[in-house]
Each structure stands twice: as C-alpha cells, then as structure tokens.
Amino acid sequence: MEPGSGADSGDPASANAKVKRDMVVNLPHQEKPFSLWPGKYHSPVTAALWHARSSFVERARNLAMDGPAQSNLLSKTPEENRTSVVYNFASDKTLREEYRNPWNSIRIGKLLEDLDALAGTIAVKHCSDSDHTTRPLLLVTASVDKISMKKRLRVDVDLQLAGAVAWVGRSSMEIRMEVIQPVRETMDKDDVALIANFTFVARDWKTQKAAPVNFLVPQTEEEKQLFAMGNARDAHRKKLRMESSSSNGSSPFLKQYNDRLTQVLREGRVLCEMPALADRNSILMRDTRLENAIICQPQQRNMHGRIFGGFLMRRAFEIAFSTAYVFGGIRPLFLEVDHVDFRRPVDVGDFLRLKSCVLYTETEYLEQPRIHVEVIAHVTQPELKSSEVSNTFYFTFSLDPECLEPGVKPVVRRVLPATEEEARTFLVRYDADHIVHQAASEN
Numbered sequence: 001m002e003p004g005s006g007a008d009s010g011d012p013a014s015a016n017a018k019v020k021r022d023m024v025v026n027l028p029h030q031e032k033p034f035s036l037w038p039g040k041y042h043s044p045v046t047a048a049l050w051h052a053r054s055s056f057v058e059r060a061r062n063l064a065m066d067g068p069a070q071s072n073l074l075s076k077t078p079e080e081n082r083t084s085v086v087y088n089f090a091s092d093k094t095l096r097e098e099y100r101n102p103w104n105s106i107r108i109g110k111l112l113e114d115l116d117a118l119a120g121t122i123a124v125k126h127c128s129d130s131d132h133t134t135r136p137l138l139l140v141t142a143s144v145d146k147i148s149m150k151k152r153l154r155v156d157v158d159l160q161l162a163g164a165v166a167w168v169g170r171s172s173m174e175i176r177m178e179v180i181q182p183v184r185e186t187m188d189k190d191d192v193a194l195i196a197n198f199t200f201v202a203r204d205w206k207t208q209k210a211a212p213v214n215f216l217v218p219q220t221e222e223e224k225q226l227f228a229m230g231n232a233r234d235a236h237r238k239k240l241r242m243e244s245s246s247s248n249g250s251s252p253f254l255k256q257y258n259d260r261l262t263q264v265l266r267e268g269r270v271l272c273e274m275p276a277l278a279d280r281n282s283i284l285m286r287d288t289r290l291e292n293a294i295i296c297q298p299q300q301r302n303m304h305g306r307i308f309g310g311f312l313m314r315r316a317f318e319i320a321f322s323t324a325y326v327f328g329g330i331r332p333l334f335l336e337v338d339h340v341d342f343r344r345p346v347d348v349g350d351f352l353r354l355k356s357c358v359l360y361t362e363t364e365y366l367e368q369p370r371i372h373v374e375v376i377a378h379v380t381q382p383e384l385k386s387s388e389v390s391n392t393f394y395f396t397f398s399l400d401p402e403c404l405e406p407g408v409k410p411v412v413r414r415v416l417p418a419t420e421e422e423a424r425t426f427l428v429r430y431d432a433d434h435i436v437h438q439a440a441s442e443n
Helices: 005-009 012-016 044-062 093-099 108-127 221-246 254-273 309-328 420-433 435-442
Strands: 017-019 083-087 137-144 147-149 159-168 172-180 192-204 282-284 290-295 332-337 351-362 370-381 386-399 414-416
Touching: 083 108, 093 108, 108 137, 108 159, 108 172, 108 192, 108 309, 137 309, 159 221, 172 221, 254 282, 254 414, 254 420, 290 309, 309 332, 309 351, 309 370, 309 386, 351 386, 351 414, 351 420, 370 420, 386 420
Parallel strands: 282 414
Antiparallel strands: 017 083, 083 159, 137 192, 147 192, 147 332, 159 172, 172 192, 290 351, 332 386, 351 370, 370 386
C-alpha cells in the first residue's frame, strides 16, 4: 500500500499507518465494505494490514469450498513477501495518543498485537498463488519464539515493524519480525529494538488437514543464514517431541530433580505453616495471583472467524504487567516474553479466563532484579462444563530504575511454592530460563 492510498480509499486508519512499497492492494467497491472487516476494530496499523490483506482473503469468502486445492507450488524469495509498517509517531498526534501508555511510553501489548497481524499478512502473501480458482489456505499462528526487548521504545519517535518469511517447511513457515526505532535511510544494528520469529502452519480450508506451502528460495547470504537457523530450530523441535514421547520417567537425573523439588517445597511450607518463623523477605506464589475474565467478542476475530492471536498476547501482557506492578510496588520494565505455543483455538463467544502469578524472582548477581510472571489462558465453556488451556505465556520484567531515587536499590521478595504442583511448575520454568545452568548439571 503506497503512501496516500488510504486517502483515496476513504479509510482514515490507512492514513495513520503506512504500509510500505511492497504491498499494493485495491479493494473492489462491490466487495464486502472494509468497514466490516475484523481489523477495523483493532489499531490503525492492524486495520491497514487487514485492508492490504483483503484481496487475498475476499477470495476465500466468495469461493466455494469445493474448489480445487492448490497443486502447483511456487518458488518465492523472501523479498517478495517482505513487508514493513511505519508508525508516524513524530507527526501524527492521533496515532501517538493511541499507542501512548500512562507513563508517556509505548503500550507493548498493542505492539505485540500488531506484530502478529503483520506476520499473518506476510504468511498470506507467501502462500498465495496466481490461480484464483483454487481454494486458499487456512493459516494459523502456531507459536512465537522468545521476544526480547533490547532497548526502550519512545512514543514520540517514528517506529517501524518489518518482516519476511525466513524459513519454510512442508506445511509450516517462520516469519522473522523486527521492531526498528528510529526509522532512517541507513539502518544501524543498534536501531533494532526487538527480534522475533512467528511460526505459522497451513491447513486446508475443507479438510482441516496439513497443507503444503510455497517453497522459499533465499537469495542473500543473510537470508541463507536465517533459513539454516530455521532448519536447526525445526530439527530441535522434532527432537524434543521424540524425546517427550519416548521418555519413560527413568532419567538418571530424576533423583537430583526430586532433591531440588523437596528443597523448594520445604521453604514454601515453612512460610505457609509457620509464617512467624519464615524469611520476612519471602511470599507465597498463591499470594501474587491476579485473574480476569472476558467474553470473546466478534470484533476480536481474525479472518477465519476465531479470536485474533495478537489480541490474546496483548491481554496476557496487560495482566502480566499488572501482576508485576502490584508485586514490585513500582512501574515494571518489560524485558522479554518466552516461547509461546497456541495449543487451542479461541472462538467468538468463548469465556476466556486469564490467570497470572509471579513464578519466581532473581535478585542476586544482577544489576536489576527480575520478576518472572506466568499467565495461563483458559477457554471455559459452561454449557459443556469444559475448561481447557489455550495458551501459557511467560513474561520477564524488571523494575524501572527511573522510578527510584538515585542510589536506592529496589526490594524484591522471593516467591515460594506451597504445593507440589507449584514447585514443579517453578522448576520447569527455571530450567527453561537457565539452559546453560541445566546443561552444566548434565555434563
């Protein structure tokens, strides 16, 4: 979508968010009005992406599901699907106000929502073919790799989201995403504030089975390196699945694990049963919990009629931020979100419960303390007396040093489990966050 195209189409959101040169879409007037597209109810950036994606998706709406599946796979380069969105924060006061948080910085949750929207647009572009008689693919977010914030983002400086397909398997693909600030002609490596890999899987609209996607042909050395890294991650995921399915619980390190479990529980039970004798700088995990619940509305749906994955990430971030805020006593500073798997789709009308708690904290040998927050999203269906986990998110925060007096160090309490289930959750998460430590113990 070229600059200015939003003005021609009469869409005010497109004027706020500029989708760059590699996405040019004309929405036919006789088709479904853009004002009715789901993205219209999200941010201006998400709305612009929906508008750009509409030429591909309208085909799915009008085409009978009896149409043939795509049989001829195309070979595409990363450059063909590379897409970027510029936030004109410096000049657009309306857009700036929509993304501003109470502390005059950027709402990270909305940025995560937009990252997912952009990744979805890129996936659609890569999987599209030139034959408009074939039925398009159903593309869903399968997972998101760890997202780490490398520097603070400002809401008064232009910002760019950019991404392209970096790796393709048989029916899955990785989209590499970047957040860049400031935006300038010659980008420096220090301008990249965030890097993430979104994994999408393709399904056939009619059969709901895995469907093959177009091939990817990397051209530059950087693209070839990213493709090789994607291959390595895919091989690692397959290895973990095999190890998980073949594990019989007889690990030689089981005793060591049980010893750690006993030690963690011992401290927690002292605090639970003998609080007067416990460490005053400790708190039970259950006492850090927050929970909220929402009914998933039609305005939050994606093009497949299910709840937008970016919306779920935004809501999870917001309750995690609130949990860290209440726990730490001063404004949290977002550091990262760990790998996220989307286990179960969330539908319009579902009763979604988000439960968060502080799993553990780190205060030693760090310039800033770390607060590790878990958020579990439960899809509850009262009519069926059913409740299932759709997502589990792990966020890491620190405490914003700008909120402290000079020379004052923040006080962060230790968090201890009171039950075996809580202790196991803590140990699994701790080991996942400290892979080097875990590997050393196995050698």
